[in-house]
Amino acid sequence: MITARIARVALATSFVCAAAQAKDTVRIAFVGPLTGGNSAIGLGGRNSADLAVRLRNADAKSKYQYELVVLDDECKPDAGVQVATKAASDRGIAAGVTHYCSVVAMATVDTYHRFGLPTIVWGAVLPDITYKNDYKEIHRVNGTMINQNDTNAKFITERGYKKFAILHDTTDYGKGHDKYFTEFVKKYGGEVVADLGVGADQQDFTAELTQIQAAKPQVLYFGGLTPIGVRIRAQMDKLGLNAQFDGTSGIVSDDFIRGLGPLAEGVLAFREGGPAEKLPGGQFFLEKYKAQNYPNPPEAYGPFAYAAAVLLMDTIEKTGPDRKKIIAELAKVKGRDSIVGTITFDDHGQNTVPAITKYVVQDGKWVLWEESEYASGKRKLAGK
């Protein structure tokens, strides 16, 4: 009697377990700046990756249950290496959607390589991240600063500007922008009248800006991220420096506009990939994102984080949560449709996206250049 009852209970228990384990759980890491001056972008990226995971888990056809492990790199190399090690050394994590800040992405590639964790960079633009080493683990869905600066320099010289001042932060990220923009702007016939490097957390730029003012540039190109971009634009105004502000993908964030208010008007910036709302599936992404009621917007790089997470999960569906197999499978990605355009990884894991989107701030929003009143001639850029 008793044995029969025990057997029955045991049987019932095993049924319950079997139901819960119908799908194995696979863990994916998301790493980005969740605190500090660049956290708006980081939170947007996190939400977007989270959205990808939620949508996949809601899909009955998927083989696995996915779990997103969220880590904060603070946009600082030391903090980044710490969390990268945490993620990479955890064998339960199959792959990672990693980093917006170039300095952090650059600092962590060795860690991912050593532990063999397949990662897809979702926002950092320094070319060296994918090209400096031959690490099979590292991939990137967004483009590099080379294409970005080429487009930027061509565009801005075509607007008739001739004299340029460059202000960049002295991290690898800022120095990279300085190098490529200088190269391209000279190629397109521009003249660099001043080129200054500043600290990445500097507060006061009045001395540098006064120096720049003396050189009388028509355009101030800024190679750096949002926090000091805000300070520089604000202090330009205090000194009465009326050059056109020309930025990089590093300032395409809502925080840039929030930090400046009306002073942000007419600022230019460039970002790799097409605009989400124009791409196949982009509208779908934006709608779903809205439906989740996240407290912060996806920001400029949210779509990339989403695309990276989707690409990883697609791969894992095929290979299972085996790091080596995932890496082998990612190497074969060619002409894959995504919400940021077609993804094709070259032999360095770099997506060869041709499209660069041009932005201008108009009435407190980043507006596509082609759709702006600046392009139609209704409003004028500085000095025009």
Added chain:
Amino acid sequence: MTLALFAQYVMNGAMLGMMYALVAVGFTLFFGVLDVIQFSHGDVLAAGAFLALGTWVALTKLGVVSPVLLLAAVVVVSALGTALLGAVFARTLVLPLKGAPQLNVLLVTLMMGTVLREAIRLFYPGGSQPQLFPALLPTTAYGVGGFHLRLDNAILLMAGALLIAATHFFITRTRIGLAIRAVAQDEETARTMGIDFRRIVLVTFGIGSALAAVAGVMDGLYYNEIFFGMGLLLGVIGFAAAIIGGLGNLYGAILGGFLFAALQTIGAVALPFASAYKDVFAFAVVIAIMAARPTGLIGERASERV
């Protein structure tokens, strides 16, 4: 370099120098009366700035719109609140350690600074992000050639100068100031003359901290942005300024503050390498000055303390 350009550099440097001087005066006051280095002074400055911002947010929520009223309230609340904070620090952390090795005080204030900094980061809403500081001063600008003067900057500079002059007047011309100087010169004798030593220490910490709060508000008004770690570098620079001027000497602190700002400006403008090295340059010169004049530029003589 044209004259207008030169004037612009001087104006930029003066603004920085004023903030550094206000911080340095605090260091010098504390050292004068109690022979202690208050290493959380920079974070007290940040606390003052955030107190000011909090006051502004609260008042605008209550519907106050007059910029004059807002500015007055912000400055007064910030200065008084921070003065109280400084006095509480002195009462609970510094005075009980009197007689203990100086290193202990240094360590305790250093740790208190970290506590304060992290408290701002964790408890101020959105404290880990840089916060937008409202522009409460008129932004009319005057331009002469390459020289660009904004009314708000001119007001800030004037207010700073007045404040330093007022502090000087208070120390040299009032009874409490006399008592502070007496304590600074010889604590034992001052006590036997009937001076309430505890009270003088608390008042001094209050004044020094209030000056830091005003420097914090100036910083906010000038850059239109404050963040929880703003006191870190300002504290170190203020301390360095007090040292090169001659710790314990009021004029020395002011001189040191402006000198440091001048060095930074020179570092950014006149040197051939990247201006990111301006702090490296400025601090290197500070080291050289300390090597040449260990007691500071205006050397401390026992009779001229504070």
